[in-house]
Amino acid sequence: MGNINHVCFRNFDLDQPWTFEAYENMGGYKAWRKILRGELTREFVLEEMKASELRGRGGAGFPTGLKWSFLNPNAPGQKYVVCNSDEGEPGTCKDRDILRYNPHQVIEGMAIAGFVMGATVGYNYIRGEFYEPIERFEIALQEAKAAGLIGLELKDTKVAFDLHTHIGAGAYICGEETALLESLEGKKGYPRFKPPFPANFGLYGQPTTVNNTESFASVPIILEKGSKWFSEQGIPNNGGTKIFCVSGHVNKPGNYEVPLGMPFSELLELAGGVRDGNKLKAVIPGGSSAPILTADVMMKIDMDFDSLAKAGSMLGSGAVIVMDETTCMVKVLSRLAHFYDEESCGQCTPCREGTGWVSRIVHRILHGDGKPDDLDLLDNVAANMIGRTICVLADALAMPVQSFIRCFREEFEYFIEHGKSMVEGN
Amino acid sequence: MVATREGQQMANANKARLSDSAKAEIDAWLTKYPQEQRRSAVIPALHIAQDENKGWLTTQLMDDVADHLQIPRVSVYEVSTFYSMYDLEKVGTHKVCVCTNLSCMLSDSDAVVARLKEKLKIDFNETTADGKFTLREVECLGACVNAPVMLLDRTYHEKLTPEKVDKILGELE
Numbered sequence A: 001m002g003n004i005n006h007v008c009f010r011n012f013d014l015d016q017p018w019t020f021e022a023y024e025n026m027g028g029y030k031a032w033r034k035i036l037r038g039e040l041t042r043e044f045v046l047e048e049m050k051a052s053e054l055r056g057r058g059g060a061g062f063p064t065g066l067k068w069s070f071l072n073p074n075a076p077g078q079k080y081v082v083c084n085s086d087e088g089e090p091g092t093c094k095d096r097d098i099l100r101y102n103p104h105q106v107i108e109g110m111a112i113a114g115f116v117m118g119a120t121v122g123y124n125y126i127r128g129e130f131y132e133p134i135e136r137f138e139i140a141l142q143e144a145k146a147a148g149l150i151g152l153e154l155k156d157t158k159v160a161f162d163l164h165t166h167i168g169a170g171a172y173i174c175g176e177e178t179a180l181l182e183s184l185e186g187k188k189g190y191p192r193f194k195p196p197f198p199a200n201f202g203l204y205g206q207p208t209t210v211n212n213t214e215s216f217a218s219v220p221i222i223l224e225k226g227s228k229w230f231s232e233q234g235i236p237n238n239g240g241t242k243i244f245c246v247s248g249h250v251n252k253p254g255n256y257e258v259p260l261g262m263p264f265s266e267l268l269e270l271a272g273g274v275r276d277g278n279k280l281k282a283v284i285p286g287g288s289s290a291p292i293l294t295a296d297v298m299m300k301i302d303m304d305f306d307s308l309a310k311a312g313s314m315l316g317s318g319a320v321i322v323m324d325e326t327t328c329m330v331k332v333l334s335r336l337a338h339f340y341d342e343e344s345c346g347q348c349t350p351c352r353e354g355t356g357w358v359s360r361i362v363h364r365i366l367h368g369d370g371k372p373d374d375l376d377l378l379d380n381v382a383a384n385m386i387g388r389t390i391c392v393l394a395d396a397l398a399m400p401v402q403s404f405i406r407c408f409r410e411e412f413e414y415f416i417e418h419g420k421s422m423v424e425g426n
Numbered sequence B: 001m002v003a004t005r006e007g008q009q010m011a012n013a014n015k016a017r018l019s020d021s022a023k024a025e026i027d028a029w030l031t032k033y034p035q036e037q038r039r040s041a042v043i044p045a046l047h048i049a050q051d052e053n054k055g056w057l058t059t060q061l062m063d064d065v066a067d068h069l070q071i072p073r074v075s076v077y078e079v080s081t082f083y084s085m086y087d088l089e090k091v092g093t094h095k096v097c098v099c100t101n102l103s104c105m106l107s108d109s110d111a112v113v114a115r116l117k118e119k120l121k122i123d124f125n126e127t128t129a130d131g132k133f134t135l136r137e138v139e140c141l142g143a144c145v146n147a148p149v150m151l152l153d154r155t156y157h158e159k160l161t162p163e164k165v166d167k168i169l170g171e172l173e
């Protein structure tokens, strides 16, 4: 299978890989030092980013190079680079490990981004529960500052980039980039209307680019080894490797950084196969917001943005949640619905009301009180949640709801009719 | 014990003020943001205030934070009520936050929850009679490949089993 763990996780077999020395010994800060010495131009770096075919690792898969080109580096006024380390999408736990084990690569990636976009200040927004990753990142940042690599007044260079750690306090919605900016401004995390997009009106109203932790951590190696090397790790239009967080019913759950486009069957094998020799039932392939796919679809699919989109789901954050034949789909959907109901910020009516409504219906089915027309009602409520709100949190529940009913209608009907699960032991 | 009523009584009784060292810590955070953006420090400031008041925030402390940041008090209340890590009522010495979201559920967080409730003899959102533990059900903690997971004060405990729960609680008792 080869080729595993060699971009964001490339240092994982080192002793104390998070230290400045370990990162430098591995070739870290080479690209940034070149930039400080004036050896690389903005145009060159931006072209390399585009050619790498790196797509955003936070959920939407937007091409990173293209996103960076939306900011005019020469426009007057302060510009910002913001890293999204709010990691809260159920199933997702890769940014935590990047921050704990390879924080310098995030710092270098953010600095390079700042250079390309003419942004001299950056913030890394880390979720508040991540005490250990916050500490690791902050220590790494102080090391980089002490080494004269990060700051507004660096020696022998015209380039400047200052960076700060910011922390959250428990709110999934703050992972949405405009809610994150509100939160960084000290407000509650209400997503903003778009347009204007952050590239025009971001942090403190200034042009801002938000990228995911894994996206930033992929940047230094693109410059170190070249865009061609990076893009060829993956497949066309899906450059590089991706960290898949494989959780649920597998023998060896874990974070696996593998080439994009790897067949799911191989990834499953890496994760030790389905637990106890059980049969695979279904997989949520990209975090809880991604529609569920059945075993037969999954066993034929490749793990990249385009293949998963074509199959009606998405690669999302790369959280692969594996469920075996003992899993009750009503119970699973009930738990997801509860999550979105809890985390809806309440700003838009279709989301505030819709998530609660869906949650109550699935909950009553699960407790044996389902009504014959509940599935039609669920479908209807879900359809009315899609595309009607400021952010896509509502869609992130509605689309899974539709997919669960589409793939496992029989199981829901059985529960409604018999008041108990079709799956034994549930 | 009824956490709410007790909490409110305590709220009245607790006259703690934001300490000078907390203010100094907040000032260090303020250096990260543009001068006219003091409000940006409100989330860290509330964490600092909460940490020095045994894990919960009183109205007095929120007001102190607002005054120190020179921002309207209501904008601090808005934040403290929006984010789940802030407690506005008295809590136990230790906060036990157990994840029951999907990956954890698939790895039998139910058994972990059952053992926690049995050992502590409380339900979610309650505090033990001796004031030692508050139990919380939380959403995904971002450690799903090591499910089931709980956050005990500032420490993650992963790949939990009922036996591990016994051991972890035992070490605190």
Ligand SMILES: Cc1cc2nc3c(=O)[nH]c(=O)nc-3n(C[C@H](O)[C@H](O)[C@H](O)COP(=O)(O)O)c2cc1C
Residues within 6 Å of the ligand: A055, A056, A057, A058, A059, A060, A061, A062, A064, A067, A084, A085, A086, A087, A088, A089, A172, A173, A174, A175, A176, A177, A178, A210, A211, A212, A213, A215, A216, A391, A392, A393, A396
């Ligand atoms: C409800 C919601 C939650 C999100 N949570 C996260 C998150 O925890 N981390 C993240 O990087 N992106 C998250 N996103 C996506 C961000 O809005 C944004 O697209 C991303 O940070 C951009 O970075 P990228 O282009 O590098 O992927 C979330 C989006 C939504 C709608």
Ligand code: FES
Residues within 6 Å of the ligand: A090, A091, A092, B099, B100, B101, B102, B103, B104, B105, B139, B140, B141, B142, B143, B144, B147, B148, B149
């Ligand atoms: S689902 Fe429990 S830590 Fe993510």
